[in-house]
Amino acid sequence: MKYIKFFLVGILFGIVMSKAEIISWYRIYEMFKFQSFHMYGVIGSAVMLGMISMFLFRKKVVKTFEGNDIHVKPKKRGMYRNLLGGILFGLGWALAGACPGPMFVLVGKGVVSILVVIFGATLGAFLYGLSKDKIPH
Amino acid sequence: MEFITQPWAWYVAGPVIAFIMFLLFYFGERFGMSSNLETFCSIGGAGKFVDYFKIDWKQNSWNLIFVAGAITGGFIASYWLSPSDTVMLNPQTVQDLADIGIANAGKTYLPDEIFSIDTMLSLKGFFILLIAGIMVGFGARWAGGCTSGHAIVGLSNLEIPSLISVIGFFIGGLVMTWLILPLIF
Numbered sequence: 299m300k301y302i303k304f305f306l307v308g309i310l311f312g313i314v315m316s317k318a319e320i321i322s323w324y325r326i327y328e329m330f331k332f333q334s335f336h337m338y339g340v341i342g343s344a345v346m347l348g349m350i351s352m353f354l355f356r357k358k359v360v361k362t363f364e365g366n367d368i369h370v371k372p373k374k375r376g377m378y379r380n381l382l383g384g385i386l387f388g389l390g391w392a393l394a395g396a397c398p399g400p401m402f403v404l405v406g407k408g409v410v411s412i413l414v415v416i417f418g419a420t421l422g423a424f425l426y427g428l429s430k431d432k433i434p435h
Numbered sequence: 436m437e438f439i440t441q442p443w444a445w446y447v448a449g450p451v452i453a454f455i456m457f458l459l460f461y462f463g464e465r466f467g468m469s470s471n472l473e474t475f476c477s478i479g480g481a482g483k484f485v486d487y488f489k490i491d492w493k494q495n496s497w498n499l500i501f502v503a504g505a506i507t508g509g510f511i512a513s514y515w516l517s518p519s520d521t522v523m524l525n526p527q528t529v530q531d532l533a534d535i536g537i538a539n540a541g542k543t544y545l546p547d548e549i550f551s552i553d554t555m556l557s558l559k560g561f562f563i564l565l566i567a568g569i570m571v572g573f574g575a576r577w578a579g580g581c582t583s584g585h586a587i588v589g590l591s592n593l594e595i596p597s598l599i600s601v602i603g604f605f606i607g608g609l610v611m612t613w614l615i616l617p618l619i620f
Contacts, residue, residue, distance in 0.1 A: 301496065301497060301500045303458075303462055304459075304462065304464075304497045304498075304500040304501045304504065305500050305501070305503060305504040305507075306504065307455055307458050307459065307462075307501060307504065308500065308501040308502065308503060308504015308505045308506075308507070308508060309504045309505075309507050309508040309511065310451065310455060310504075310508060311452075311455050311501070311504065311505050311508060312504060312505040312506060312507060312508020312509040312510075312511070312512060313508040313509075313511060313512045313516065314443065314447075314448050314451040314452060314455075314508075315505070315508070315509070315512075316508065316509050316512030316513055316516075316517065317439075317442060317443040317448075317512050317516060317517070318442065318443040318444075318445065318447065318448030319442055319522050319544065320448065321509070321544060322522045322544040322545065323544070323545045323546055323549065323550070324522050324524055324528065324532075324540055324541055324544075324546070325522070326608075327528065327532070327612060327616075328524060328525060328528045329608075330605075330608045330609055330611070330612035330613070331528060331531065331612060331613075333525045333527055333528045333531075334524075334525055334528070335445070336445050337445075338445075339444075339445030339446060339449060340445045340448045340449045340452065341449070341582075341586055341587070342449065343445065343446060343448075343449025343450060343453070344448075344449040344450070344452040344453045344456070344587050344591075345453075345586070345587060345590045345591050346449075346453075347449070347450055347453035347454075348453050348456055348457075348587060348588065348590070348591025348592075349591050349593070351453065351456065351457045351460070351591065352591050352592050352593075355460065360457075360461070362460070362461055362462065362463045363461055363462060363463075364463065366463065368460050368461075370460070370465070370588070370592050371465070372592075372594055372596075373579050373580060373584070373585065373589050373594050373596040373597055373600075374579050374596060375595070375596050376596070377599065379577055379578060379579060379596075380578050380579070380596045380597075380599035380600040380603060381599055381600075381602070381603045381606075382577065382578075382603070383573075383574050383575070383576070383577025383578030383579070383600065383603065384574065384578045384585075384599065384600040384601065384602065384603015384604050384606070384607065385574070385603045385604075385606050385607040385610075386570050386573055386574030386577065386578075386607060387570065387571055387574025387575050387577075387578055387581060387600075387603070387604055387607060388574070388603060388604040388605060388606060388607020388608040388609075388610075388611065389570050389574070389607040389608070389610065389611045389615075390566075390567045390568065390569070390570025390571035390572075390574055390607075390611075391571060391582075391604060391607070391608055391611075392607065392608040392609075392611035392612045392616070393563065393566075393567035393570070393611050393615075393616070394549075394564070394567035394568060394571060395545070395549070396571075397468070397469075397571065397575075397581050397582040397583075398468035398469040398471065398472065398571065398572075398575060398581050398582075398583070399468040399505065399581075399582065399583055401571075402468075402502050402505045402506050402509070403505050403506065403508065403509035404509060404545075405506045405509065406505070406506040406507060406508065406509025406510035406511075406512075406513065407509045407510070407512075407513040407544070408510075408513065409545060409550060410552060410555070411549075411550045411551070411552065411554070411555040411564055412550070412564075414555060414561060414564040414565055414568065415564050415565075415567055415568040415571070416568060417565070417568060418564065418565040418566065418567065418568020418569045418571070418572065419469075419472050419568040419569070419571045419572030419575075420472050420475045420476060420479075420568075420572060421565075421568070421569055421572065422472070422568060422569035422570065422571060422572025422573035422574070422575075422576070423469070423472035423473050423475070423476055423572040423573065423575070423576045424476045424481050424485075424488075424572075425569065425572075425573055426572070426573045426576040426577055427473070427476065427481065427485045427487035427488055427576070428484070428485050430487060430577075433577070435577075
């Protein structure tokens, strides 16, 4: 039962990704062509409101439903990791027109071919684990 | 009801996404989609080959449930909340896509030239989908996050690693969109 809330939040995520057309390949293409404000507005407004959330967490105004403080664990540092990993991700994002969230939402839409992309992404994560000691971070 | 069935504007979607992030923190977890890819590897037995995947994946169960919800939400939105499958695009975008070999841009959510069943079953089409996926998966885990973990949560938390990653996302995305996509189709 403790998982049902994550299922419901996931449903909301799938609906907003679909209804705002964020799962559309074209929305990612036009973003990288600077031909529409849509995706910049989506990410920009989410980050603006996200900053306010983070402030409330840091000031302990908002705690978890169990009353614990919310600590946002910082991301790992490393110029190579972030920049090179980011570039590789961006290449794939613009080609597939989908990042890991929308990939799953597209399954619900009934797009069979996205399963190949998800398989590739899982394989990519595996290949990262396999080679991580040999690549720069 | 029309408010629901028409496409949602950015100023609706952005706040809803921020609310989702907020709810996940409130429930004691952190918004991040690409870590599920590692969980898939662990469940599939990748720990036998690489220690990196020897994790107790059950602690990530909540995120798999979230994925199940996302799939369900995609189904609900597509079949019950969306009377039309067209995407309104800038005429310039439609023209640019026609010029590089992608016809009928915006008629549906996805271009047939990449996502149709026929394309998937062709050698070239299959490898485009597979390689795009590999780059997303490898890149996201290398960078330590994807759009959700870095661009939404990381930037909200004013983290330098996330800013660098997002700059990387854009370098890669611009190179693909402007230089590589015109050569593919």
